[in-house]
Amino acid sequence: xxxxxxxxxxxxxxxxxxxxxxxxxxxxxxxxxxxxxxxxxxxxxxxxxxxxxxxxxxxxxxxxxxxxxxxxxxxxxxxxxxxxxxxxxxxxxxxxxxxxxxxxxxxxxxxxxxxxxxxxxxxxxxxxxxxxxxxxxxxxxxxxxxxxxxxxxxxxxxxxxxxxxxxxxxxxxxxxxxxxxxxxxxxxxxxxxxxxxxxxxxxxxxxxxxxxxxxxxxxxxxxxxxxxxxxxxxxxxxxxxxxxxxxxxxxxxxxxxxxxxxxxxxxxxxxxxxxxxxxxxxxxxxxxxxxxxxxxxxx
Amino acid sequence: xxxxxxxxxxxxxxxxxxxxxxxxxxxxxxxxxxxxxxxxxxxxxxxxxxxxxxxxxxxxxxxxxxxxxxxxxxxxxxxxxxxxxxxxxxxxxxxxxxxxxxxxxxxxxxxxxxxxxxxxxxxxxxxxxxxxxxxxxxxxxxxxxxxxxxxxxxxxxxxxxxxxxxxxxxxxxxxxxxxxxxxxxxxxxxxxxxxxxxxxxxxxxxxxxxxxxxxxxxxxxxxxxxxxxxxxxxxxxxxxxxxxxxxxxxxxxxxxxxxxxxxxxxxxxxxxxxxxxxxxxxxxxxxxxxxxxxxxxxxxxxxxxxxxxxxxxxxxxxxxxxxxxxxxxxxxxxxxxxxxxxxxxxxxxxxxxxxxxxxxxxxxxxxxxxxxxxxxxxxxxxxxxxxxxxxxxxxxxxxxxxxxxxxxxxxxxxxxxxxxxxxxxx
Numbered sequence: 001x002x003x004x005x006x007x008x009x010x011x012x013x014x015x016x017x018x019x020x021x022x023x024x025x026x027x028x029x030x031x032x033x034x035x036x037x038x039x040x041x042x043x044x045x046x047x048x049x050x051x052x053x054x055x056x057x058x059x060x061x062x063x064x065x066x067x068x069x070x071x072x073x074x075x076x077x078x079x080x081x082x083x084x085x086x087x088x089x090x091x092x093x094x095x096x097x098x099x100x101x102x103x104x105x106x107x108x109x110x111x112x113x114x115x116x117x118x119x120x121x122x123x124x125x126x127x128x129x130x131x132x133x134x135x136x137x138x139x140x141x142x143x144x145x146x147x148x149x150x151x152x153x154x155x156x157x158x159x160x161x162x163x164x165x166x167x168x169x170x171x172x173x174x175x176x177x178x179x180x181x182x183x184x185x186x187x188x189x190x191x192x193x194x195x196x197x198x199x200x201x202x203x204x205x206x207x208x209x210x211x212x213x214x215x216x217x218x219x220x221x222x223x224x225x226x227x228x229x230x231x232x233x234x235x236x237x238x239x240x241x242x243x244x245x246x247x248x249x250x251x252x253x254x255x256x257x258x259x260x261x262x263x264x265x266x267x268x269x270x271x272x273x274x275x276x277x278x279x280x281x282x283x284x285x286x287x288x289x290x291x292x293x294x295x296x297x298x299x
Numbered sequence: 300x301x302x303x304x305x306x307x308x309x310x311x312x313x314x315x316x317x318x319x320x321x322x323x324x325x326x327x328x329x330x331x332x333x334x335x336x337x338x339x340x341x342x343x344x345x346x347x348x349x350x351x352x353x354x355x356x357x358x359x360x361x362x363x364x365x366x367x368x369x370x371x372x373x374x375x376x377x378x379x380x381x382x383x384x385x386x387x388x389x390x391x392x393x394x395x396x397x398x399x400x401x402x403x404x405x406x407x408x409x410x411x412x413x414x415x416x417x418x419x420x421x422x423x424x425x426x427x428x429x430x431x432x433x434x435x436x437x438x439x440x441x442x443x444x445x446x447x448x449x450x451x452x453x454x455x456x457x458x459x460x461x462x463x464x465x466x467x468x469x470x471x472x473x474x475x476x477x478x479x480x481x482x483x484x485x486x487x488x489x490x491x492x493x494x495x496x497x498x499x500x501x502x503x504x505x506x507x508x509x510x511x512x513x514x515x516x517x518x519x520x521x522x523x524x525x526x527x528x529x530x531x532x533x534x535x536x537x538x539x540x541x542x543x544x545x546x547x548x549x550x551x552x553x554x555x556x557x558x559x560x561x562x563x564x565x566x567x568x569x570x571x572x573x574x575x576x577x578x579x580x581x582x583x584x585x586x587x588x589x590x591x592x593x594x595x596x597x598x599x600x601x602x603x604x605x606x607x608x609x610x611x612x613x614x615x616x617x618x619x620x621x622x623x624x625x626x627x628x629x630x631x632x633x634x635x636x637x638x639x640x641x642x643x644x645x646x647x648x649x650x651x652x653x654x655x656x657x658x659x660x661x662x663x664x665x666x667x668x669x670x671x672x673x674x675x676x677x678x679x680x681x682x683x684x685x686x687x688x689x690x691x692x693x694x695x696x697x698x699x700x701x702x703x704x705x706x707x708x709x710x711x712x713x714x715x716x717x718x719x720x721x722x723x724x725x
Contacts (some may be wrong), residue, residue, distance in 0.1 A: 064579045089344075089370075149385050156389035238375055239382050241337075242390060243367070257372040258344035259606070261399075261574045261643065265455035 041132075055275070058268030066264045084267040089266060090252040091245065092273060098164075099248045100277065102237075105231040106168045107223050113172050114222065118181035119207055123193065133182070140175045143237065152239055162242040170236065171229070177222045184218035185211070220288030224281065231278055249274040314395030324357045336713045337365040338622050340394040343373045345574065345642040346608075353635040355629050362624070377401065384409045388615030393622040397444070399435055399607040401411040404687040406438050417441040424631055431682040432647045435663045436609050443611060445630040446638060449647040450606030451676040452506050453589045455576070458665055460564040461588070464488050468590050474535045477565075477593045481544040484564050491546035492564050493539060494557040497704040499549060501696050502605060503567055507532035510592055510603035512681035513529070515692035515720075520684060522724075524696065524717040525710070531595055533700065540704050555579055569594060569605035570673050574643025577663055585661065591676065602679035605646070640670075649677060688724045695720040 058066055061076035086092055121133050142227045151170050188211055197207045212219070234250040241247055247255070253270045256262065340350055347370050354366035369392065371379070376396065384390040384405075397405060406413065421442055425433050427448045436444035455478075456468050462486040466480045481492030486505070495503060508514050511528040523529065539545050546563050548554040557563045559580030566572060576587070580668075591601035612622045629635055633654070636646040640656050651657070652674040660666040699716035703709055 064559070064581050067552070067559055067579050136559050149382060152382050153386040153389060156386060161390045235378070238371075239379055240390075242369060242392075244370055251371075251375070254372040255370050256344065257374075259571070260372050261345060261578055263578075 016067075017098075052275070054269050055271055058264055059272045061265060063262075063264045067180065078265055082269040085263065086266040086269045086273075089256060090270070091248065091268070094245055095247055095249055095252045096273065096277075098246060099231060099274070100247055102164055102167050103227050104169070105164070106230040107226045109168070110172050110174055110177065110226050111219060114174055114177040114226075115135055115181055115212070115219065116207075117173065118178045119185050119211065121178070122182045122185035123188070123211075132142055136175045136178055140179075148235065151236075154202065155240055162246055163240075164246075165250070166240040167233075167237050168230075171233075174226060174229070177226055180222055180225070181215075181218055184215055188214065195290075217288045220285040224285050227281055228278060231274075308388040310655050316714075317348060335618060336361075336363040336621070337367060338368060338618055338625055339367045339392040340392060340396075340610075341369050341371060341392045341398040343371060343376060343377050345644060346396055346639075348642060349635065349639045349644065350629070352638045353629040353632065354625070356624055356632065356635060361624075366625070373398070380405070383615075384412050384613070388412065388613060391613040391615050393612060393616040393618050394448070394607050394626060395611055395613060397611055399450075399604070399609065400685045401690050402436055402444060402609055403685045404609070404689055406436075406443055408689040410438075412614055413443045414614055414616070414619050414623065415441050415443055416445065416623065416626075418625075419620075421445070421623075421627060424627070427548075427631060427650050428647050429649060429677040429680060431604065431680045432607070432609070434665070434682040435685075436611075443479045444609040445611075445626050446643040447609050447630065447646045449677065449680075450571055450604050451673040452510075452567060452569050452592050452605050453669075453676075454565050454567045454592060455558070455572055455674060456565040456588050456590070457558075457561055457583075457586055458588045459586045460484060460488055460490055460561060464564075468588055471590060471593050471626070472595055473599075474593045474595060478535070478538050478544070480543060480544055481539065481564070485542070488564075490562060490564055491557075492544035494546045494548035494563045495539075496549055496554065496564065497538070497540070497547060498701045499697065501693065501700050504529075504532050504536060504696060504700060506567060506592060506603045506605050507694075509536065509605070509683050510600055510680060511595065512600070512683070514683040514685060515689065515696060516684045516686045518684055520686050522666060522692070522717050522720050524692075524699065524720065525713045529613055529713060530709055533703055533713065536541065536700065537709060559583055561586075569607070570645040571606055571643055573669070574661075577643070577723055585665050587664045587669055589672060591643070591672065600679060600681070602676035602681075604680045607645075613629075645670075645673060647677065649674075652677075688720075691723050692720055695723070 051239075057072060057075060059082055060079045061072055062078050062081075065072040065076060081093075115146070117136075121129060121136075139290045147170075155161055155166045192210060193206050196210055201210070232250060234254065238251045238254070241251060244255070249270070253267065253274065256270065258266050301603065343352060347368050350366065350368050357366075358364050380391070380395055380397075383389055418441065425442070429449070432446035432449060433442060436442050436446060454468075454471070458468075461468050461484070464484040466483050468480075471477050471480050484490060484492055493503070505514070508528060510568075513523055513526055513530070515522070515524060515525040517526070527586045546557055548557050548563075555575050556579070558566050559576060561583070576583070592603055592643050610626055612619055612626065616622055631648065631650075633648070633651050636648045636651055637654060637656050639646050639692070652671070657670040657674050658668060661669050661672070695716040698719075699712040702712040702715075
């Protein structure tokens with residue numbers, strides 16, 4: 001897939017080069033067009049970057065500075081104060097650990113579950129396959145509010161309230177991830193599997209050593225998706241977690257939202273800390289993510 | 300095919316073993332069950348230090364006592380409480396903080412879910428609290444909660460803006476005076492009189508209803524949006540709006556910042572506004588004043604309430620007796636209640652109102668003794684019926700308010716909202 005894209009890119013590059021050489025008089029017009037483009041793009045850039053910048057301003061300033069008129073636009077010197085205050089309020093290291101642990105473990109297990117399910121649904125033929133797949137897709141339509149109380153009751157009956165297990169378990173089988181992976185697995189050449197079978201490879205081996213390695217982009221896309229889902233998950237952890245030392249980031253940040261007084265320095269600092277891991281995760285998998293998305297789109 | 304099932308079972312085992320590892324790691328001592336000296340409480344930020352202070356004091360006589368406060372956001376308390384109650388009382392704490400406007404909703408939706416504290420002897424303390432608070436937590440003559448903080452209202456105003464316009468705030472006795480003062484201020488300083496979120500919140504309308512002794516519903520729980528009182532309240536808002544005295548502030552933060560940056564001259568609000576403006580407008584110290592809400596007619600009632608909260612004990616608590624003992628101590632101990640003042644909460648325990656903390660002059664308010672002004676209001680605040688349909692009713696009231704602001708007639712807008720509300724709650 002990536003190769004295909006490169007070819008396309010190269011050919012377009014060649015075209016523009018050829019164009020440039022042939023049509024010199026049009027150069028000025030092109031330049032104008034480019035200026036226009038870049039202005040527009042920079043506006044979009046500012047619009048999308050500014051919230052992050054504002055978050056950083058908030059994290060380094062006293063809460064009252066967020067409300068001045070004209071607005072404070074320069075970073076302040078309250079970084080450490082906000083950090084210590086935040087740590088006192090919610091214990092950031094514990095919360096960071098909880099969030100990373102829950103999300104990390106969730107991605108690993110959910111990916112294993114969803115990839116296996118998707119593989120079977122894509123590459124094996126058995127009775128009721130269509131029905132199962134449809135059932136998976138239909139389950140995406142059930143609003144989570146409808147399952148909240150029964151699930152809570154279940155966790156409570158199993159005596160699992162306030163455990164990491166309770167946070168992770170209910171969403172392990174994630175229909176959208178199964179769907180995404182299945183569409184990618186469909187494109188995997190069945191001939192390859194057949195030849196591996198002729199060579200005597202077991203089905204497990206085929207899946208793990210042949211199919212999985214070539215599906216890295218799709219798996220990366222799915223894992224970013226799963227990570228974000230769990231990292232941002234709010235309602236369910238809020239309901240099942242009962243002590244402050246088990247809180248994940250969204251729940252802990254929400255606990256800063258009191259009734260008449262909110263320390264925005266702390267909130268912004270917390271949001272900054274919560275954003276960094278997800279940006280890091282995305283950047284590491286970015287390449288795979290984008291080609292994975294394109295891959296499924298081109299099919 | 301067999302091999303596939305093998306694969307699946309392998310992955311399942313992997314999943315299980317990982318989970319077991321995870322569980323070993325996680326804190327699994329959840330509900331504090333079995334631990335008979337430990338009480339858990341759910342509350343939001345400024346209430347946490349008060350609870351902790353109370354626990355420390357309570358320990359002096361009950362050395363084994365332990366309190367675990369789980370801090371969460373205000374709305375989060377309700378999400379968790381509702382889920383737990385709907386699941387039949389699972390995973391609930393021993394003590395939970397509930398705001399005034401939610402109490403009756405919980406009591407009517409979950410009739411047996413909270414401990415009857417009158418049975419346990421709290422009736423003896425009833426006189427130590429204003430009647431509007433004790434009535435709020437009562438059902439069929441019995442109390443189901445401990446009154447905690449209140450929100451006696453007043454008009455917070457910027458003395459610098461009033462001085463510049465040459466208006467004396469003490470002369471404002473009625474809402475008509477208020478509007479006239481607003482006009483003068485608007486002419487002389489070009490500032491708005493009040494910040495309102497006309498499409499989002501109806502705090503002023505609610506204060507004015509409460510001030511006149513009514514609410515969205517009357518005492519018999521009938522919808523009362525078209526009552527005379529309601530029309531009068533909307534009329535004041537309409538006039539303010541027509542005279543151009545309203546600055547549209549969307550959301551809480553915009554409203555606070557309009558006040559602290561001096562874009563608007565006044566904010567009718569509950570006592571708790573003190574906490575917000577002293578924190579977010581540190582450099583405005585000394586530029587504030589407070590008067591009671593203007594009356595609807597000369598000599599009329601000027602006391603009203605906005606906000607406030609109460610503690611309740613869920614019946615599902617397996618430590619209800621200890622929770623009761625602690626809460627009785629918490630509610631009636633003067634030192635504990637005075638410590639609530641430090642966090643900007645206004646205690647409803649009336650035996651402390653002669654304390655120095657209430658009579659002192661407040662520097663932030665130009666040395667005005669604002670706390671005694673607010674404390675004097677407490678006994679005159681009318682009790683009102685929030686009912687379980689409070690949230691729906693508020694939604695409809697905001698709609699009416701927004702329509703009126705956009706030019707619709709008061710009568711017509713309120714009637715339409717009342718009809719919709721009746722449909723929604725029947």
